[in-house]
Amino acid sequence: MKPMPFDYARAKDVPDALAALADADAGARVMAGGQSLVPMLNLRLATFPRVVDISKIAELRERSESADAVTLGACVTHGEIEDGEAPEPAAGLMRHVAAGIAYRAVRNRGTIGGSASLADASADWVTTLLALGARFIGRGPDGEREIAAPDMFLGPYFTAMTDQELLVRIVVPKTSRDATWGYYKVTRRSGEYGLSIGAVILDPAREHASVVLGAASRTPLACTAAAAALRGAPRWTEALETALRTAIAEDLARAERPFEPHEAIMVETTILRAAAQALGVS
Known part of the structure; x- marks a missing residue:
């Protein structure tokens, strides 16, 4: 399929792009790499009166x-x-x-x-x-x-x-020199959008831990209970895993939607594996 007709504007700099957005009817969209917008236009999943191309702006x-x-x-x-x-x-x-x-x-x-x-x-x-x-x-x-x-x-x-x-x-x-991280993504095939994503960052020098669950809900979920359980943990232990499972359940209870049992298992496993990676368990 091909997109519906639209006006195309290639901006030469940021002020030019802002002017193009200001002059357009409601619903104008910016295009950078076009890897999401162009397929949506071609399939007519979205239509916009104007597309503003910012890919050649040096500042960006x-x-x-x-x-x-x-x-x-x-x-x-x-x-x-x-x-x-x-x-x-x-x-x-x-x-x-x-x-x-x-x-x-x-x-x-x-x-x-x-x-x-x-x-x-x-x-x-x-x-x-x-x-x-x-x-x-x-x-x-x-x-x-x-x-x-x-x-x-x-x-x-x-x-x-x-x-x-x-x-x-x-x-x-920037994280500190001693910071570690884990990143685990569940997909049907390599390179696809995730069904569940776990990102864990441990920065002991700053007494900081960050745990985020992505892909499983409408917006990413900052798992503050899981982060608190991991903060200061020197290594992966059975006791830590037990505490993390409890913390993850607490975080999921705050999510925007309830999880089916199989989904809860998937997202719990995602976070646990990202956390284990951050603590050096492959």
Whole structure:
């Protein structure tokens, strides 16, 4: 199938993109890599009066590093992160996640900002960026504003960004040198969207633990009870596993929907395996 007719605007810079969004009728959409938007248009699952292409904006492809954080332009691709062409803030976690997204042709064009803006709860970056405590910088008619990760993802395909705002960069805090992580994704086939995703980050130097369950609900779930159980744990033990199972049940009780018994087993296993990885159990 082919998409319904729409106006196409290729922005040369961020002000040009914002002007195109401001002039468009309600429902204009931004296209970065096009790996999600174009199939939706072709299948007529979505129709928009205007598509604003931001893929050639140099500012959105910048990446930088400070002592405390890595900043990635919204149009940095999965492939660039996988290949180490962008700074790594979390001991290889982002490179690992990028390498597991779809297949290489998609990673060559798909962007981290596009994935975050789409806000598909099954997408790898949505879960990972929440676990890392990322900050999202949007720019619109009233200038720039910063959105914390817990406030960014409001529902499936729904973020805190307005239709006239553009995500310009993502700031990812660095973990300490001794931080460890685990990332476990349940899929039917390698590279597909996850049925369940577990991301665990343990940073003992900062007395910090982060556990996020993705893909299994409308939005990623910050598993605060599981994180508390893992905080300060030196190694994987049977006692820790028992405590984690109890904590995970507590976290799932706060989820947006109830889980069927088989789903509860799947998501519990996902988090347990990610936690075990973070503590050095392969």
